[in-house]
Amino acid sequence: MQRRTTQDRILPRRGSFAAPSAMALLLARCRTSSEVAGWWYANDIRLAAATAGSVPGRRAYPRQTRVIRSVSVAVARLEVLLRRKLRVPWPLPRARRSIRCVQLAPWESSMVLSRIPLTVAAAACLAWPDASIAAESYPAKPIRIVVPFAAGGSTDILARTVAQRLNEALRSPVIVENRPGGGAVVGAEFVAKSAPDGYTLLMGTNTTHAVAPHLYSKLPYNPLRDFVPISEVAYNPQFLDVHPSIPVRSVNELIALAQARPGQLNYGSAGQGSTSHMAMELFKSMAKIDLVHVPYKGTGPAMIDLLGGHLSLMFDVVLTTLPHMKTGKVRVLGVSSLKRAEVAPDVPTIAETGLPGFEALVWFGLFAPAGTPTEIVNRLSSEVSAIVRQPKLRETFAVQGLTAVGSGSQEFAAKVGKEHGVWGKVIREAGIKLD
Helix, strand or coil: CCCCCHHHHHCCCCCCCCHHHHHHHHHHHCCCHHHHHHHHHHCCCCECEECCCCCCCCCCCHHHHHHHHHHHHHHHHHHHHHHHHHCCCCCCHHHHHHCCEECCCCCCCCCCECHHHHHHHHHHHCHHHHHHHHHHCCCCCCEEEEECCCCCCHHHHHHHHHHHHHHHHHCCCEEEEECCCCCCHHHHHHHHCCCCCCCEEEEEEHHHHHHHHHHCCCCCCCCCCCEEEEEEEEEECEEEEECCCCCCCCHHHHHHHHHHCCCCCEEEECCCCCHHHHHHHHHHHHHCCCCEEEECCCHHHHHHHHHCCCCCEEEEEHHHHHHHHHHCCCEEEEECCCCCCCCCCCCCEHHHHCCCCCCCCEEEEEEEECCCCHHHHHHHHHHHHHHHCCHHHHHHHHHCCCEECCCCHHHHHHHHHHHHHHHHHHHHHHCCCCC
């Protein structure tokens, strides 16, 4: 008598595939999806299925059609059972599509199962329940928020503020790790190549996701493909500052003066590709004026020269400009956001006084590596949004010149895509490259 193997006792050799009883037994024996895939592989359930199609010149046999139908029914029933037992959100459509043709000789009386299509499909598709289980227990270990800039800067301070409150909300350690270098490229690349498990996040900015991709020819990450936006935390508007000796008191007057004196007014920035540089390039493009760029190593030295009258104008963040505005050492013509700054409500927006639609922000947001489970992304997005909307935190941000946002994942993703397009156009028109 021929010895019966494990699969012989569970799966019939002929006729229809008794999926309900067979799979019910299989799922009853296996508690997780990994055990299901492991049992499947270890017991060598084989299906002679080729995904490439029919072999030319060979006719199809009636049994071949029956086997294809049996396999399709089996996979469909397995899908239903997996949904009920393991709550798989998207189980086996790939497995059904991969089984396109079965080549069986007339003498093959049994349905022989091959490891290749079903095992690979099972391994790929059955991984989803494990992700769901991991999301339910998240977080199970400390979370890292990577800051791609040096400690002590605005991005670092913002990240630590969020990390402290996220620690309390998740009841799990949330630490900040600084990875500066390469104009924020080093830290962003590190997160992009990290495991997509929700334990390594990036406090990204418009520099990492909207500007740098167009400044560098060979950026080691793709900002739209390699990350999942979680939430925009806050943004920092910029003031358009001019030296008091410049005879203008509005944006329209500045544009008229620059058009009358092309190439005679100069402006400072924190360096090539900096946010202050990008803001002025956008201003030049929309106003159709010619200004001379003087790059510095940071906005500090640039502001010193503006105060000394060596520069005509510049963009700088609100918090840095406010003290000089109050003493009259600089004249502020407008703010770069679409809404007036909370700390300076009397300063009009550039959009309302000369250039409709003008917006140039320094924004900050949390990102996760691409492939992070949706459940984890939604959990983090919900927690961060709730944190950012706390009145006390909004007041803290306002004192620092920041405007709290707390957007959802999809809303933030739309903004990142829009910003990526806007700054790409500005950089191409200006011909700016850093490599």
